[in-house]
Amino acid sequence: GAVVSQHPSRVICKSGTSVKIECRSLDFQATTMFWYRQFPKQSLMLMATSNEGSKATYEQGVEKDKFLINHASLTLSTLTVTSAHPEDSSFYICSARAPLWPYEQYFGPGTRLTVT
Amino acid sequence: SQQGEEDPQALSIQEGENATMNCSYKTSINNLQWYRQNSGRGLVHLILIRSNEREKHSGRLRVTLDTSKKSSSLLITASRAADTASYFCATAGGSSNTGKLIFGQGTTLQVKP
Numbered sequence: 001g002a003v004v005s006q007h008p009s010r011v012i013c014k015s016g017t018s019v020k021i022e023c024r025s026l027d028f029q030a031t032t033m034f035w036y037r038q039f040p041k042q043s044l045m046l047m048a049t050s051n052e053g054s055k056a057t058y059e060q061g062v063e064k065d066k067f068l069i070n071h072a073s074l075t076l077s078t079l080t081v082t083s084a085h086p087e088d089s090s091f092y093i094c095s096a097r098a099p100l101w102p103y104e105q106y107f108g109p110g111t112r113l114t115v116t
Numbered sequence: 117s118q119q120g121e122e123d124p125q126a127l128s129i130q131e132g133e134n135a136t137m138n139c140s141y142k143t144s145i146n147n148l149q150w151y152r153q154n155s156g157r158g159l160v161h162l163i164l165i166r167s168n169e170r171e172k173h174s175g176r177l178r179v180t181l182d183t184s185k186k187s188s189s190l191l192i193t194a195s196r197a198a199d200t201a202s203y204f205c206a207t208a209g210g211s212s213n214t215g216k217l218i219f220g221q222g223t224t225l226q227v228k229p
Contacts, residue, residue: 109158
């Protein structure tokens with residue numbers, strides 16, 4: 001099956017700094033990628049839809065200036081958590097949508113962000 | 117916002133037994149998918165069932181879909197210790213084709229050897 005990678009897998013940063021997470025589709029082109037957030041023992045919450053060449057679409061309640069998304073190519077989307085705070089600590093997962101029906105989503109392995 | 121509810125929230129069974137998890141959702145869908153997540157890892161796609169399908173099989177997995185009740189079930193037969201994981205249903209669609217998936221709350225399955 002298709003492979004999606006995320007980098008880094010784990011990151012620890014200090015409060016007030018910014019962190020960039022990369023999501024790559026390794027063997028297919030993805031015009032659409034999605035970013036999710038998952039708190040411990042909870043489900044995935046969709047944060048935003050990342051569209052190649054256009055602005056991301058954010059879900060209600062997600063701060064677009066806080067979580068910057070850039071989908072600069074058909075295989076790469078980045079999520080930047082700006083001015084991170086401890087409450088931003090979470091597991092961030094991306095997915096890439098297959099280009100053909102049924103448009104299956106392939107998920108990355110996730111990035112564990114800890115803000116101290 | 118989360119659309120689906122899953123029950124049970126947690127399930128503990130012995131190896132060899134069957135495990136059934138249920139998922140309910142609120143709006144119309146194009147398809148419903150089931151995923152598995154091992155602790156601290158990404159999601160693994162298990163099976164997709166379209167809105168016009170009622171049942172689907174894949175190996176030891178059996179998924180049913182009842183669109184009139186807006187519910188789905190995942191049955192894992194002859195469970196193994198390696199099946200221990202969290203299982204999520206996710207719905208896609210409705211009239212739009214944004215590809216967005218809305219996840220249920222998940223069922224944590226423990227299979228005891």
